[in-house]
Ligand SMILES: Nc1ncnc2c1ncn2[C@@H]1O[C@H](COP(=O)(O)OP(=O)(O)O)[C@@H](O)[C@H]1O
């Protein structure tokens with residue numbers, strides 16, 4: 001198997017041209033009990049959220065073969081949004097972020113919180129934006145959790161795409177239906193930022 | 197260039213003399229109470245009482261007179277308003293009396309700049325863990341940006357609150373560290389990482405409900421293992437995300453040997469470099485304020501026109517002219 005990517009917590013291997021394997025690697029810095037618990041629950045959690053997201057119509061890869069610390073999924077032949085943003089014009093940017101916004105809205109409407117909404121965890125393939133990496137996600141109806149999710153994507157946009165983040169965020173917010181969550185976002189920001 | 201730095205963002209009043217990158221002296225006085233917690237008025241009063249003595253001591257240790265000083269740098273943001281005022285007042289008064297150029301610097305960025313100076317790292321990610329602050333900061337596109345932070349309390353304040361629960365006195369970090377070394381049994385605790393952010397409120401609530409059932413040593417051990425694993429995890433995520441391979445840890449909690457060990461292992465495993473800081477430059481100190489002032493002044497070559505303090509300046513807002 002070819003190693004495609006080594007992220008902070010997982011390795012992605014190419015099993016064949018249509019299939020990837022995602023395996024959570026052992027972290028030597030943390031206690032074995034914590035390490036095994038996190039890898040096991042996150043793998044299981046990620047698979048179950050991917051299935052749930054698929055079932056409500058969000059673009060995500062199909063998943064198969066769940067093991068203790070790994071699972072397989074469809075290989076999406078696209079470009080990671082983080083690398084795509086610098087390459088596109090404004091019209092395409094608007095188009096893409098409308099889709100991103102719609103999908104976040106849909107996830108939250110179905111009480112799926114992603115937990116790691118960054119542009120590295122979205123893959124653009126034609127007219128679809130696939131969401132991946134639900135490893136820190138959860139099922140939750142809490143306004144707070146959803147607001148933190150929005151805070152994460154905002155933070156990621158500011159950090160990585162500083163010249164367009166305001167435009168992107170505006171589009172996401174305008175596709176987002178739950179006003180209570182948007183209200184809460186403000187207080188999440190204040191709370192975090194106050195600590196500086 | 198001989199520079200006087202003055203730090204007063206929170207509990208510590210500190211003064212330091214630098215001759216360019218040579219640290220000639222560093223004198224500090226930290227306000228503490230048995231119960232912990234900072235009442236702004238009381239801390240400010242402490243600072244008023246010690247400021248003259250500390251600045252004088254820094255000059256004497258460095259063998260300098262105030263008239264030798266060619267630049268004054270003070271912590272302008274962020275912090276407790278009443279505390280910031282005292283440092284700013286000292287700096288402005290000395291600047292006016294002796295006609296010395298003056299600049300204000302951002303406290304969080306000063307932590308990062310002294311870390312760069314002392315480690316020799318050119319572009320590190322910084323895990324900044326003090327009482328009130330818990331942030332992962334890195335340089336990107338012309339600014340220092342926060343890639344992860346606490347969503348509620350700072351890790352130092354969390355440890356102090358946990359210490360209060362166990363009646364360990366204030367500050368509790370050192371005692372928790374000692375007790376943790378004697379613990380061995382891992383008690384399962386909630387683990388709270390959200391993306392690149394952490395939170396400690398839920399863990400504290402959980403602990404306050406069940407701590408009486410366990411041995412203190414095992415509790416300290418398990419709390420350290422859990423909380424530090426969270427910090428190291430978000431730090432690793434920032435390293436991966438920013439594609440950087442140097443790490444520094446600073447702030448009071450950054451002095452903890454186990455946290456440093458975990459950072460070291462994490463970095464080794466991903467072929468990155470890690471260096472801890474000497475404790476006196478990891479906690480709040482004026483040497484970092486002086487150094488950040490030099491960097492800024494060397495570029496702009498004149499005093500700041502705006503010397504007003506700001507309690508809440510965000511790290512991203514600061515223009516980094518010297519990089
Ligand atoms: N289904 C997929 N199709 C194509 N590429 C993928 C897929 N899943 C992951 N990747 C690639 O691997 C990278 C890391 O995967 P991810 O699941 O986000 O793991 P990590 O936890 O390391 O971030 C992604 O940013 C993407 O480039």
Ligand SMILES: [Mg+2]
Pocket residue numbers: 007120121133
């Ligand atoms: Mg990812």
